[in-house]
Each structure stands twice: as structure tokens, then as C-alpha cells.
Amino acid sequence: MQDCDVILEPVPPTEADVVAEPTPDRSTATKVVLSYLLCGITWGTTWYAIRVCVAPGGYTPFAAAAIRFTLASLLFAITCYFYRRRLRMPTGVEVKWLMFCGFLSAVGYVLLYTAERTVSGGLCAVLSATTPLIAALLASFTGVERLSKTVVAGSVVAFLGVLLVFLDRLNVSPTQASAAALVIAMCFFGAASNTGTKRHAHNIPPLVTTTVFFTTIAIVLWIGALVAGECTVPQPLPFLPTLALLHLTIPGTFMSFICYFYFLKHVRLSTATSLSFVTPVIALVIDTFVEKQAVLSTNTYLGIATVLVGVGLCMFVQIQKEKGGPKEVTPPVLKNQKTA
Secondary structure (H helix, E strand, O other): OOOEEEEEEEOOOOHHHEOOOOOOOHHHHHHHHHHHHHHHHHHHHHHHHHHHHOOOOOOOHHHHHHHHHHHHHHHHHHHHHHOHHHOOOOOHHHHHHHHHHHHHHHHHHHHHHHHOOOOOHHHHHHHHOOHHHHHHHHHHHHOOOOOOHHHHHHHHHHHHHHHHHHHHHHHHOHHHHHHHHHHHHHHHHHHHHHHHHHHHHOOOOHHHHHHHHHHHHHHHHHHHHHHHOOOOOOOOOOHHHHHHHHHHHHHHHHHHHHHHHHHHOOOOHHHHHOHHHHHHHHHHHHHHHHOOOOOOOHHHHHHHHHHHHHHHHHHHHHHHHHOOOOOEOOOEEEEEEEEO
16 A cells, blocks of 8 residues: 555556446545545655654654554454445454554554654655566566566666665664665565455455454554653653654655555556655654754665666556556555555
8 A cells, every 4th residue: 555655556456356447526536636645745755754753752663653544444444344234344364464464564664654753755665666666676586577678677776776876875874774674674574565465355345344454453563662761751741753743644655555556546656646746755854844854865865766767667667568558446455655
């Protein structure tokens, strides 16, 4: 789901998922555009919001992430309850896989929240945009889906950009280089989570998937916070970090996921996938105006541009697949990216 920090990655459809594209009325088209804009803008702002949330005087990484996903899980669980008669409940095996994938994602979130204490949200957003590329490589390796030559080329270009960013951050300080490495490690955990969810639980209703997934993340994070001794909440509650936490929880997770599910039913897959490109750009624009501490150099911006070119190549593959074909209605898969 586009973590957005949290972000969603649409899964390539099966034959049963391909249907004729309906002609939306004006009201539906307006809602689709608004839903897309809300997801893009909201997920583009979550990266900076995480930095504010875990800044000195704010929340610890474990506590911030745990509180966020606990509140989000409660909101999704309440929504699930009201729509329970329309939803297919997962089997025991599907629940176990969702929980395992949620565990992997929880580890990724801890890495991300820790990294954002040092490097800018925009840089984290760009590096996390490689998650779909890593997921494609893992999916090919595990036999989940076939890998195209263009995706391989895009992955190589993107990872060259990642290398440029890492080497430049190493010249700035070992701490910033370590933070960049944590974000890349987060991408691997997120990609592994995507692959597992796609293979074993993609037929579960999205609302049920989200509820089980985020609940698992919250439980794992609270256990980690207890072990690390980070269960305490700052008193009194710091104003800006708490405001950022609420932003991450309500619009950044709950509202944006509902909007994503809505517009995913009415747009082509390439349109939904474009969030992987749009979100980092928005995050970088926000950094330009509000980021005061983590200053990026020219070489870092060169690496960022290289990463975005690689991601753009992979988006081009999806656009070519859809040319002249019917609309693809696809189930979403949870991932750490686009959203933070």
C-alpha cells in the first residue's frame, strides 16, 4: 500500500482480473482525480512528517511507528466491522502469510524511521522508489512473475543512482551513508513483503488485507519498542511531532488508502504505478522549501535524477503493456515507499 512511507504496488493481473474498461461519468472522474491528488500529495508529505515526528524532542522511532500503525489499525478494523458482510475473511494460511509479510514490513519501518533522523525525507523517498524494482527482481527469482529486459535496464540505472547517492553521503559523513544504507535495506524488506503478499494473499479483499497487515506491524513494533526500551511517550506531548504523527496516521495512512482503493478501480495500472514517480518528486519539492538540516549536494541530486530515470523506465514497460488493451483491474500489494 504506496509506505507511502507506506505505498501500494498494483499486482499484474490474471486473466480473470481483466475486464472491459467502463466509461466513468463526470462525477466519478472528478472523484478519481481528487483521490489521485490526495494520495500523491499526502504520500509526498509523509516523508518530511516522519522527520518531524522523530526529531530531537519528539518520539523515538519505535514508539512513533507503533503508535501510528496502532491507530491506523483501529480505524481499519472499525471500517472492516461495518462492511463485514461484504468481505471474505482470509483462511488460516493466508493470515499466517499476511502476518509474516507484516513482520517484514515492520522491520522495514524501523529502519526507515531510524534513517530519517539523519537524512532528508526527499532523499528517503527517492531511494525507496527502488522498492518496486527490487520486488520485480525478487518476483522473477522466486517464479512469481517474468522479468522484462526493460525492467532489468531500469533497475541497473536506478541502482547506479543509489550508488552515487551512497558515495556522496559517505563523503558528507559516515552517519549519513549509514542512514542511506538503512533505507536500501528497508527496500529489500518491503520488496520481500510485497512478493510474499502477492503470491499467497492477493485474493483477499484489500480492506481485510490492510487491517491484518497493519495490525501485525503494530504488534511487532510494540514488541520491538519493549525490547529496545522505547515504549515511553514524551510528556507533555510535543506539539509539532504529535501533529506530524496524526498526519501520518489519518490522511497519510487511513484516508489515502481508501482513496487509493477507489481510484485503482477506475484507472489503468500505469496511472496507479505513476505514484512511485510522483511521490518522490513531491517529497523533494517539500525538502527544498522546509528542510533546514539535511542539505543535499550536486552529486546527490545527480544520483536522485538517475534513480528517477530508472524508475521511469520501469513505468514505461507498464504503459507499453497497456497500449491497445482493456483496462486491468488488479489487487494491490502492500509496500514501503511511496508513501512513507
